[in-house]
Amino acid sequence: MTTPRYVLASIESEGDPVSVIVHDDTVYELPGGPSMRAVLDDWQGWTEQIESAISSGRLGRGVPVAEVRFAAPLPEPRNLYMAGANYADHAREMRGLPRDAPITPPVQGPFFFLKPTSTVVGPDSAVVLPNGIDRLDWEVELAAIIGTPARNMSEESALDCVAGYTVINDVSARDRFKREPAPEPPMTFDWFSQKGWATTCPMGPWLVPSQFCADPGALRMTLRVNDVVKQNSSTAEMIFDLKAQIAFLSRVVELLPGDVIATGTPAGVGAGDKNSRYLQPGDEMAAEVEGIGTLRNRIEREHVSAVG
Structure with a gap:
């Protein structure tokens, strides 16, 4: 890079x-x-x-x-498109497969969910551990920020619409992922309650223009909690690379300046280790993507003010 x-x-x-x-x-x-x-x-x-x-x-x-004090590079994204289950090494750890097990890309294409844009916070800002949540998890991700409208893009030209790149930490409340019992099978998995908590989308520390990142598919990624390495992988582990993600999304919607695409997280999340210690108040996360930067955030306990 x-x-x-x-x-x-x-x-x-x-x-x-x-x-x-x-x-x-x-x-x-x-x-x-x-x-x-x-x-x-x-x-x-x-x-x-x-x-x-x-x-x-x-x-x-x-x-x-x-x-100066940095805010999130894009404090108010237009949309946050979040890729899920998009790293081969992460898929292996969650399925309990050997490290060399092949992962077949789904024929339907990449899986995306929307994260509320109001969850965005900047570098060195607090991530609040909500009351009643015990399994708050980390997820380092490379994020692409759109700078040119894009509709029905081919994979060959998909990166032309990218203004630049930043780092996102898709902090997740794992104890809210499933509703058990669920009223109907489609409602078993609750992506909003897992991903939508306030302050759970740290972004930063800045935007690196795309001209300085010729290959977003070959970048080292790490995440440390209190200086202990939890994730150590590469964007080369993506199941669907960024070109494929942009092409897929642009067939569904028109991508617009200010949209953000978070491209998924690799192996090493807390949910992938049954003995993992989840995030606690006072912890510091450092999410880093090679050539893009390091995003640091601390965990604080939620304080609820009494009313009346």
């Missing part, structure tokens, strides 16, 4: 988060203080302006990275 010449990020401000350029460990605000959604709506135009400003030395006055 090419070392990024620059990345884009969102920083906390007195009002809504504003988008910035991060170049040589220095943060530069974009003219007019646009949101990242506004930048994505004119992705080509902004990319040309940024490249020109860097080449000509017209970035203006910057501040050191240490002096």
Whole structure:
């Protein structure tokens, strides 16, 4: 992977988060203080302006990275499309199969679910452990952020619509995945109650433009809890690569600037180990994707205020 010449990020401000350029460990605000959604709506135009400003030395006055607080790079995604069961090594661990067991791609294509966009939090933000949840789990994922409308894309051209990449940690409440007993068999699995809790979609630390990531299918991925490695894999383990995911999604809906595709998680989740210790208050997660960045978040216990 090419070392990024620059990345884009969102920083906390007195009002809504504003988008910035991060170049040589220095943060530069974009003219007019646009949101990242506004930048994505004119992705080509902004990319040309940024490249020109860097080449000509017209970035203006910057501040050191240490002096800002980063928000999620895209604090308000248009949609969060989450790929499930999309890594061969993860499929093997969940099915109890040998490490070399073949995994046949489903003929129906990749499996997706929607995660509420209001679950997004930024780097160094707290992930709240809800009261009554005992099996809060981690999931490092590579995420693609769409910058160009895309409909009925071929796999060959699918990556053309990607503005850039970031890291997502799809934190999951495993004790809410099944409803037992369920009123009807289709209602046995509750994806909303497993995936939809507030603060359970950390995203960051920034957006790496796609021009600096020629092959999103060959990136090392790790997740550590309190510096202990839990996940250590590669995007090469995807059952359906990003091209196939984009082509599939774009046949169902038109992908739009500001949409996010989280591409699935590899082996090493807590649910894959019956002896696993799940997340507890005070734990720190560090989700990393090679060349993209490291996303750190801590776990806090939910505090419910009394009413009346």
